[in-house]
Amino acid sequence: MTTALVDAVGDRPLPLAVTATAEHVVVRANPAARNLVGDVVGRPIRAALPHPALLAALDAAYHRGDPGVVPLPAPDVVVGCLPVADGVLLLLAPADAPPDLRRRTAALHRLAAELASAANPQAIAFLVSTTAARLLGADACGVYSRTDAGALTTLHSSGWPAATAGRFTRVELRRGRPLSDAVLDGTPVWLEDAAQWRSRYPEMAPVGTSGGFQATACLPLRVRDRDLGAVVFSFLTPRPFRSDEREYLLATAALCAQALDRVRLLAAEQAARAAAERQLDRMTFLARASRLMEAPLSVEERLQRLANLAVPDFSDWCAVHLVRGDRVDEVAVAHADPAKVAFVARLQERYPPDPTAPGSAIEVSRTGRPAFFPEIPDALLVDAAVDEEHLRLIRSIGLRSAVVVPLLVRGRSLGTLTLVHAESGQRFDEVDLAFTAQLAGVAAVALDNARLYEEQRRIAQTLQDALLPAVLPDVPGVRVAARYRPQTDHLAGLHVGGDLYDVVAGDTPGTWGVVVADVCGKGPEAAARTALIRHTLRAEVGHGHGPAEVLRRLNRAMLREPGGSPLRFATAAHGRLHVDGDGATVTMASAGHPPPLVRRGGTVEAVTAPGTLLGVYPDIELTETTVRLDRGDMMVLYTDGVTEARGVNGLYGNDRLATLVATTPSPTADTLADTLLADVVGFQQGRLHDDVALLILEAMP
Amino acid sequence: MTADHTVEVVLTGELDIASAEDALRRVAEAERAAPSLLVIDLSRLTFVDSSGVRVVLVADDHARAAGRRLAIRLGRGPALRVFTALGLVDRFEVLPARDGPAPDRA
Incomplete structure (x- = not known):
C-alpha cells in the first residue's frame, strides 16, 4: 500500500519516503525526497539524517504506532513520522515550501495524532469522514469495514443524500462497481467527474452521481495482507486527482488503515488477555477445589464449601446433588446472598422439583448425561411451572443460563454439579461447560475416595468390634472396667488393632477367666490372630484349665x-x-x-x-502367681x-503407671480406667503410637 | 570379637514399629554375607518395643534354618528390659555389650 503510494506520487512536489524495519531502512523515496536528502534507498535513514530526535520519533512510530513531527536544522525540513502498515511514512516539508503545502502537512500530522489515540473503529471512521474529509475538501465520505469475505459494513459516513447512504449500510462485494473493485484488487479507483462514472461504471453512475456528486476516490484500507475495508471520498465538483492530491488522499487512507489495524490488534490482544485470565482463574479455582476435596471434612461439608467457592466468581448459583440409593438429594447449594438460598429452599419445599424434568439435576444424575442451557427462555419456565404463583416465583429468580453436569466415576454417576447464572446476566459457553465438567471430575473422584474410605473404615470397625467384647459380663462381687483406644493413624479408623481384653465365665460358678493380650503387628493378619486368641481362650477357660495350661494350649x-x-x-x-464372699x-x-x-x-x-x-x-x-484381692482392692x-x-x-514407664494407680484418690474401677487412659493419651499429646488396652478388676468394697 | 565369619549389625536409636522394617533390611543384608555367626547389637538402642523384638525373632528363625549361630548384645538398658519381660533372654546367646560387662542373667 505504501509502496503503491510512493509509486503513485512519482516525482510530485510533496517529498515522501518510507522506512521499514527497526533500523529504519529507507525502502522508497520519491524524487522530491531524494532532492532533499540524497539517494538513501537501501540504507538506514540515519546515514542521511543522523539526528537523534528523528531516530527517536521513528522508533516511536515504528514500535508504538505514535506519530510525531521533528524539525531538523540541516537540511532545514520538518519531518512528519506517521506509522503505516509496513513501517513509517515520512512527510518531509522543506522550510521554503509554499504555505499551503505546509498547512496541509501539519493538518495531516494532527489527524495522525488524533487517529493514533482513537479507541475504536467507529471513532476512527468518524475522524476520517469529518476532519480528514474537510482537510481534503471532500463533500462526502464513507468508511467501510470488511466484516466478512463477501461484504463491507459502514462504520461512518457523512455528506451523501439519505437514499445513497441507506443503500450503502451494507455493501455486497461485486465486480464492476468502483468500491468493490478497489477492495477486491487492493488498488485505488479514481473517478474524476460524472462522465468518468458513466463511461466506466454505467450501472452505478446514477447512484454515484445522485445529489450532484462528480468525483469519487475509492481507496482500499490494507495493512500487509489484512483487508480492513475501504474509504470513499466524493466531491461535488470534478477533480483531476493530480499526483499531489492522490498522495494526500492515499496518505490519509494509509493512516486510517494503520489506526484501524491498531485498534483491531488491541481488541484481539485484550480479548486474548481476558481469555487467558479467565483460564488462569479457572485453573486456580480447580486447584483450590482439589485441595478442598482433600480437607478432613464430611462429604457434605466439602461439597458445600466447593459450592461456596464457585459463587459468585463462576456462577450466581451453585448446587450439588448426590444419588443416595433410589433418591437424589440436594446436599449443597450456594449463592452470594443467603436470603436467596433461603428463598429457593422455601420454593422447593412448596413446589418439589419434578424428577422427570429433562435437564434437571435429578434427571442428569440418573442418565449421566450433561444438560447445557446457554439461554433459559421464558417458555422453559412456563413449561416447568406448576401454576401461576410458581411461575411468578421462578421468574423472580431471574434464571439466565445453566450447566448441569454429572459427577462421573468409572462410568457411574454419583450425582450432579449445577452452575446457574441469574442476576449477573452472564451466559455459559462451551468453555464453561468443559470447565464445569472438569470441576465435577475433581468432586467425583473425591467423593469416590470418600466412599471407598468409608467402606474400609466400616470393614475395619466391623473387624475391631468382633475382636473385643461388646459388653463385659456382670461378675458378681467384682466391678470390671475396660478401655481400648486404637493407635492414632493418619488414616484414622482404618486400623485394626492387635490388642485384646476379655472376661469369660469359667467352668464353675464364681470362677472367671480374665485376659489382656497384645498381638505384634497390625492389619488383617494380626486381626485374625487376635480372633484366634480370643476364641481359643474362651474355649479353654470354659474347660476349667488353669491359666498357665490355658496359655500353653493357646501357644500350641x-x-x-x-x-x-x-x-x-x-x-x-x-x-x-x-x-x-470377701x-x-x-x-x-x-x-x-x-x-x-494390684x-x-x-x-x-x-x-x-x-x-x-x-x-x-x-x-x-x-x-503362676496367686494374689488376693480384698474388698476395695483393684x-x-x-x-x-x-x-x-x-x-x-x-x-x-512402669513407675508412672504404678504411681498413678497408687495415688488416684478413692477410685472405682471405672474412674481409675478413665484416669489412666486420660493420662496416657495426654502424655502423648493425644497421638497414640500404639494401641492401649486396660482391664481393671475391683473387689467390691 | 569380630572373626572372619562373623558379621555384626549394630542398631542404634529407637527400634519400634516405625524403624523395624529398616532394621529387618539391615539384618537381611548381613544374612546375605552368609556369616557363621551373626551378631545383632541391641545394647545401644534408646528404645525398643515388641515390634523391635520381631527383628531378632526373624533373624533367629533364619539362623536356625541356615544352621548359623545368632548372638545378641543386650547391654543393661531398654533391650534387656524388653527381652526379660518377654521371657526371651534365656533363648538367645547373649554377648556382653562392647563397652561394658555381660548383662546379669540371674
Whole structure:
C-alpha cells in the first residue's frame, strides 16, 4: 500500500519516503525526497539524517504506532513520522515550501495524532469522514469495514443524500462497481467527474452521481495482507486527482488503515488477555477445589464449601446433588446472598422439583448425561411451572443460563454439579461447560475416595468390634472396667488393632477367666490372630484349665495355625478369678506380658509371673502367681501401649503407671480406667503410637 | 570379637514399629554375607518395643534354618528390659555389650 503510494506520487512536489524495519531502512523515496536528502534507498535513514530526535520519533512510530513531527536544522525540513502498515511514512516539508503545502502537512500530522489515540473503529471512521474529509475538501465520505469475505459494513459516513447512504449500510462485494473493485484488487479507483462514472461504471453512475456528486476516490484500507475495508471520498465538483492530491488522499487512507489495524490488534490482544485470565482463574479455582476435596471434612461439608467457592466468581448459583440409593438429594447449594438460598429452599419445599424434568439435576444424575442451557427462555419456565404463583416465583429468580453436569466415576454417576447464572446476566459457553465438567471430575473422584474410605473404615470397625467384647459380663462381687483406644493413624479408623481384653465365665460358678493380650503387628493378619486368641481362650477357660495350661494350649493353637511366623507373636496376661464372699483370689500367668498391678489402699505391687511369649516356641516356660484381692482392692491389666508410650517427656514407664494407680484418690474401677487412659493419651499429646488396652478388676468394697 | 565369619549389625536409636522394617533390611543384608555367626547389637538402642523384638525373632528363625549361630548384645538398658519381660533372654546367646560387662542373667 505504501509502496503503491510512493509509486503513485512519482516525482510530485510533496517529498515522501518510507522506512521499514527497526533500523529504519529507507525502502522508497520519491524524487522530491531524494532532492532533499540524497539517494538513501537501501540504507538506514540515519546515514542521511543522523539526528537523534528523528531516530527517536521513528522508533516511536515504528514500535508504538505514535506519530510525531521533528524539525531538523540541516537540511532545514520538518519531518512528519506517521506509522503505516509496513513501517513509517515520512512527510518531509522543506522550510521554503509554499504555505499551503505546509498547512496541509501539519493538518495531516494532527489527524495522525488524533487517529493514533482513537479507541475504536467507529471513532476512527468518524475522524476520517469529518476532519480528514474537510482537510481534503471532500463533500462526502464513507468508511467501510470488511466484516466478512463477501461484504463491507459502514462504520461512518457523512455528506451523501439519505437514499445513497441507506443503500450503502451494507455493501455486497461485486465486480464492476468502483468500491468493490478497489477492495477486491487492493488498488485505488479514481473517478474524476460524472462522465468518468458513466463511461466506466454505467450501472452505478446514477447512484454515484445522485445529489450532484462528480468525483469519487475509492481507496482500499490494507495493512500487509489484512483487508480492513475501504474509504470513499466524493466531491461535488470534478477533480483531476493530480499526483499531489492522490498522495494526500492515499496518505490519509494509509493512516486510517494503520489506526484501524491498531485498534483491531488491541481488541484481539485484550480479548486474548481476558481469555487467558479467565483460564488462569479457572485453573486456580480447580486447584483450590482439589485441595478442598482433600480437607478432613464430611462429604457434605466439602461439597458445600466447593459450592461456596464457585459463587459468585463462576456462577450466581451453585448446587450439588448426590444419588443416595433410589433418591437424589440436594446436599449443597450456594449463592452470594443467603436470603436467596433461603428463598429457593422455601420454593422447593412448596413446589418439589419434578424428577422427570429433562435437564434437571435429578434427571442428569440418573442418565449421566450433561444438560447445557446457554439461554433459559421464558417458555422453559412456563413449561416447568406448576401454576401461576410458581411461575411468578421462578421468574423472580431471574434464571439466565445453566450447566448441569454429572459427577462421573468409572462410568457411574454419583450425582450432579449445577452452575446457574441469574442476576449477573452472564451466559455459559462451551468453555464453561468443559470447565464445569472438569470441576465435577475433581468432586467425583473425591467423593469416590470418600466412599471407598468409608467402606474400609466400616470393614475395619466391623473387624475391631468382633475382636473385643461388646459388653463385659456382670461378675458378681467384682466391678470390671475396660478401655481400648486404637493407635492414632493418619488414616484414622482404618486400623485394626492387635490388642485384646476379655472376661469369660469359667467352668464353675464364681470362677472367671480374665485376659489382656497384645498381638505384634497390625492389619488383617494380626486381626485374625487376635480372633484366634480370643476364641481359643474362651474355649479353654470354659474347660476349667488353669491359666498357665490355658496359655500353653493357646501357644500350641497359634503354632498350628498356618502362616505362623515370628512376625506374629503375642503376649498375654491371663488370670483365673475365684470370687468369694470377701473379695477374690486371682491366679495369674503371663506369656511375656507386662505384669499386672494390684492396688491395696495406697500401695501398689506388680504381680510378676515370668513367662515366654506366645506363637514362636513350642516349649514355653510359664509360672503362676496367686494374689488376693480384698474388698476395695483393684487389679490393673494393661498392654505395653501404656508403659511403652513415648511423649515429649520420654518414656511413660512402669513407675508412672504404678504411681498413678497408687495415688488416684478413692477410685472405682471405672474412674481409675478413665484416669489412666486420660493420662496416657495426654502424655502423648493425644497421638497414640500404639494401641492401649486396660482391664481393671475391683473387689467390691 | 569380630572373626572372619562373623558379621555384626549394630542398631542404634529407637527400634519400634516405625524403624523395624529398616532394621529387618539391615539384618537381611548381613544374612546375605552368609556369616557363621551373626551378631545383632541391641545394647545401644534408646528404645525398643515388641515390634523391635520381631527383628531378632526373624533373624533367629533364619539362623536356625541356615544352621548359623545368632548372638545378641543386650547391654543393661531398654533391650534387656524388653527381652526379660518377654521371657526371651534365656533363648538367645547373649554377648556382653562392647563397652561394658555381660548383662546379669540371674
